[in-house]
Amino acid sequence: MKAIVTTRPLPALEPDSLIEIERPRPKASGRDLLVRVEAVAINPVDTKVRASVANVDGVILGWDAAGVVEEVGPDVTGFQRGDEVYYAGDITRPGSNAEYQLVDERITARKPRTLSFADAAAYPLVTITAWEALYERLGIDRHGADAGKSLLIIGGAGGVGSMAIQLARLAGLAVIATASRQASRDWVLSLGATHVVNHGEFLAGQLAKIGFPEVDFIANFNNTDFYWGVMAEVIKPLGKIVGIVETASPVDLELLKAKSATFAWEFMFTRSKFQTPDMGAQGRLLEETAGLIDIGRIKSIVGERLEGISADNLRKAHQRAESGALVGKLVLGGWA
Numbered sequence: 001m002k003a004i005v006t007t008r009p010l011p012a013l014e015p016d017s018l019i020e021i022e023r024p025r026p027k028a029s030g031r032d033l034l035v036r037v038e039a040v041a042i043n044p045v046d047t048k049v050r051a052s053v054a055n056v057d058g059v060i061l062g063w064d065a066a067g068v069v070e071e072v073g074p075d076v077t078g079f080q081r082g083d084e085v086y087y088a089g090d091i092t093r094p095g096s097n098a099e100y101q102l103v104d105e106r107i108t109a110r111k112p113r114t115l116s117f118a119d120a121a122a123y124p125l126v127t128i129t130a131w132e133a134l135y136e137r138l139g140i141d142r143h144g145a146d147a148g149k150s151l152l153i154i155g156g157a158g159g160v161g162s163m164a165i166q167l168a169r170l171a172g173l174a175v176i177a178t179a180s181r182q183a184s185r186d187w188v189l190s191l192g193a194t195h196v197v198n199h200g201e202f203l204a205g206q207l208a209k210i211g212f213p214e215v216d217f218i219a220n221f222n223n224t225d226f227y228w229g230v231m232a233e234v235i236k237p238l239g240k241i242v243g244i245v246e247t248a249s250p251v252d253l254e255l256l257k258a259k260s261a262t263f264a265w266e267f268m269f270t271r272s273k274f275q276t277p278d279m280g281a282q283g284r285l286l287e288e289t290a291g292l293i294d295i296g297r298i299k300s301i302v303g304e305r306l307e308g309i310s311a312d313n314l315r316k317a318h319q320r321a322e323s324g325a326l327v328g329k330l331v332l333g334g335w336a
């Protein structure tokens with residue numbers, strides 16, 4: 001099978017940063033599905049791993065895919081050959097930038113019926129992240145018990161922000177999303193954000209001006225260290241904050257003490273990496289999201305497309321992701 005790999009850290013557009021090779025097609029065992037990959041999406045994790053790989057055999061990146069089940073392992077109970085699926089996969093295993101990929105059935109779901117493979121591939125990684133961040137780490141009740149409470153989303157127009165805005169609105173929250181450009185402002189408003197503030201300017205002052213000097217919840221999808229002080233300042237007493245981006249330097253936990261504020265990490269690969277007993281929750285949340293997409297309650301988060309999965313297009317996709325100019329997700333469909 002064709003596989004696109006990285007062997008050493010190089011700038012995205014260098015011809016050798018991502019190269020196409022032949023790899024033996026894997027066989028499904030245990031609870032694995034062998035999926036024929038039809039479309040993939042790019043995430044910051046791809047560029048972060050590419051920047052740190054040193055492996056002469058090459059590492060297959062890609063943690064968002066949609067495709068067709070080709071073969072099932074002997075212990076699989078929920079899927080059969082021919083099922084159309086979508087999933088993010090597992091950071092400890094080869095990724096989706098290959099014609100075939102093994103994925104555990106527990107972190108996989110049937111893809112939304114109404115979407116093409118490319119449109120479906122946009123969702124899994126950011127959906128799992130946003131769902132776990134909001135509904136699990138922040139404990140927001142998705143059936144409406146927290147309706148009317150306020151959520152500040154830092155980095156609203158990114159992939160994770162695009163899903164978080166929609167999941168928070170489904171729960172009835174007031175959503176203040178940050179966006180720094182006209183295109184990203186328009187994007188967050190189109191997804192349902194009730195207010196927009198600019199992360200390029202002083203956040204506390206802007207929040208006070210729009211009537212939210214403090215907020216019930218904060219979901220920070222950007223620099224954890226940089227926003228630590230302002231998060232401590234604008235979180236309500238007993239409020240909750242979730243972060244998803246690794247810290248570059250230590251943060252001062254003491255700043256949250258007087259308010260008894262909670263800080264929680266969200267890492268969407270935790271369940272698959274540690275094979276937690278509840279890892280099937282990810283398959284179920286993807287299944288539920290597919291249903292919400294099919295009835296029109298969740299909008300498209302595709303911002304850009306490239307036709308054809310190839311080393312050349314993946315290099316372009318990495319470069320776009322690193323440019324910081326994307327809104328929503330970049331997807332690649334079909335094999336070039």
Ligand SMILES: NC(=O)c1ccc[n+]([C@@H]2O[C@H](COP(=O)([O-])OP(=O)(O)OC[C@H]3O[C@@H](n4cnc5c(N)ncnc54)[C@H](OP(=O)(O)O)[C@@H]3O)[C@@H](O)[C@H]2O)c1
Pocket residue numbers: 043044045048125126129154155156157158159160161178179180181184185199221222223243244245266267268269321324325326327328
């Ligand atoms: N822990 C996890 O499980 C997990 C999962 C997914 C992602 N992540 C991490 O979370 C981060 C976001 O991921 P993503 O997929 O949403 O990324 P993304 O799509 O690349 O995010 C792009 C967005 O970031 C915004 N942004 C740029 N500079 C910012 C700043 N200084 N403050 C606030 N927002 C800023 C931009 O908004 P403007 O254009 O408006 O400036 C842009 O829309 C990445 O670091 C990623 O690695 C972690």
